[in-house]
Amino acid sequence: MSLPDSFERLTVLFRKLPGVGAKTARRMAFFVLQQPVSYAEELAACLSGLKDRIFTCSRCGNITDREPCAVCSDLLRDRSTLCVVETVEDLISIEQAGVYSGLYHVLGGRVSPLDGEDLDEECLAGLVRRIGEDRIREVIIATNPRIEGDLTFHAIVDRLGETDVSVSRLAYGLPVGGSIEFADRTTLLASLESRVTVKRKE
Amino acid sequence: MSLPDSFERLTVLFRKLPGVGAKTARRMAFFVLQQPVSYAEELAACLSGLKDRIFTCSRCGNITDREPCAVCSDLLRDRSTLCVVETVEDLISIEQAGVYSGLYHVLGGRVSPLDGEDLDEECLAGLVRRIGEDRIREVIIATNPRIEGDLTFHAIVDRLGETDVSVSRLAYGLPVGGSIEFADRTTLLASLESRVTVKRKE
Known part of the structure; x- marks a missing residue:
């Protein structure tokens, strides 16, 4: 059966979006067809020229519509702490949790031998340069808690040996609200190794 | 943190799509931003004016970009059999399965007392009229196998009493490839009641 061309094309384009299958x-x-015309038109207007309106902040690598980005230009933030993340997605997740008020540095890459990915030399050099120029005192490495993230973490730590900053990484352990029963072995091991002392033997 | 306006707006619009949450x-x-510019532009072009290009077939209620639709104008199909479905989505599912070669009639409604929905009188009258005009010999009612579908089925059957056509409905039973272990009680009951005789006692 031949569906209307523009309907088929729309389906094909939607299907390319992450997490979207044929159905x-x-x-x-169908949803778009059932909405008032304004929905499709607004979505079209929003998509058209999107990449002209949104670019990458030259300081931290965040996405932005002005230079520098909203985070970098916010004078109320702690400008001596730098949180290093792999991607803008990670930055936004931390930012929306509202748990951090320093600056960010987006690597835009990671060390992943299996995928043949490595960190740009320029990427690490840029981080070191920024630490010097912006007088950063602490670097918090917030790479993802898996093999690629750990490799990326070590690559950064190696490189930061030459600088005069404190370096930390996010804690690994039980996710709050989760349960020990469903925690995997590696997480349990991490939570044991990083256990927090509550009382010390006198 | 303030994300770029057009990024936020795009997220809000995507979130309205069925099955899409905030994350x-x-x-x-982000996916759209990472694609070549052409992706966003093509999607925008496809959405803009979509509802001008796609309309409803005046004969069967299918979506189409020409009148009558591809199914109704296909002379190779069995033009004496009419499959009655609740929605265009159902029509397309049957059509893409490639298991039926007659014509369709989309009700565009159903009987659902809980949701305060009922079939238009015009909808049923239109079906009866079409059966007469197009000399339909068999009507296959393909409403969904749940309460609303059954109520809709009975409403149609009541109305078709006045016409001179065979009426059937899709079989209920075990989904092929499924397992008895996971079948619900109602499906098991239906599969027992509609059991197929394999050998008759002599």
């Missing part, structure tokens, strides 16, 4: 793409296309 | 919407917006 979901079709449901989405 | 998925953000992932989708």
Whole structure:
């Protein structure tokens, strides 16, 4: 059966979005048809020229529509602490949790031998340069808690040996609200190794 | 933290799509940013004016970009059999399975007392009229196998009493490839009641 061309094309394009299969793409296309015309038009207007309006902050690598970005230009933030993340997605997650008020540095890459990825020399050099120029005192490495993240972590730590800053990384352990029963072995091991002393033997 | 306006707006619009939550919407917006410019532009072009290009077939209720639709104008199909479905989505599912070669009639509604929905009188009258005009010989009612679908089925059957056509409905039973262990009580009951005789006692 031949569906209308523009309907098929819309389904194909929706299907490219992450997490969207054939059936979901079709449901989405139907949804658009069922909405008031304004929905499709607004979405079209928003998509058209999107990449001209949004670019990368030259200081931290965040996405932004002005230079420097909202985080870098916020004078109320702690400008001596730098949180190093792999991607802008990670930055936004930390930012939306509202748990950190320093600055960020987006690597835009990671060390992943299996995928043939490595950190740019320029990426690490840029981090070291920024630490010097912006007088950073503490670097918090917030790479993801898995093999690639750990490799990336070590690459950064190696490189930061030459600088005069404190370096820390996010704690590994039980996710709050989770349960020990469903925790995997590696997480349990990490939570044991990093156990917090509550009372010391006198 | 303030994300770029157009990024936020895109996330809000994506989030309205069925099955998309806040995190998925953000992932989708990032995905669009990471694609070549052509992706966003093509999606925008496809969305803009979509509802002008796609309308409803005046005969069967299918979506189409020409009148009558691809199914209704296909002379190779069995034009004496009419499959009645609740929605265009159902029509497309049956069509893509490639298991039926007659015509369709989309109700565009259903009987659902809990949701305060009922079939239009015009909807049923239109079906009866079409059966007469198009000389339909068999009507296959393909409403969904749940309460609303059954109520809709009975409403149609009541109305078709006045016409001179065969009426059937899709079989209920075990989904092929499923397992008895995971079948629910109602499905098991249906599969027992509609059991197929393999050998008759002599």
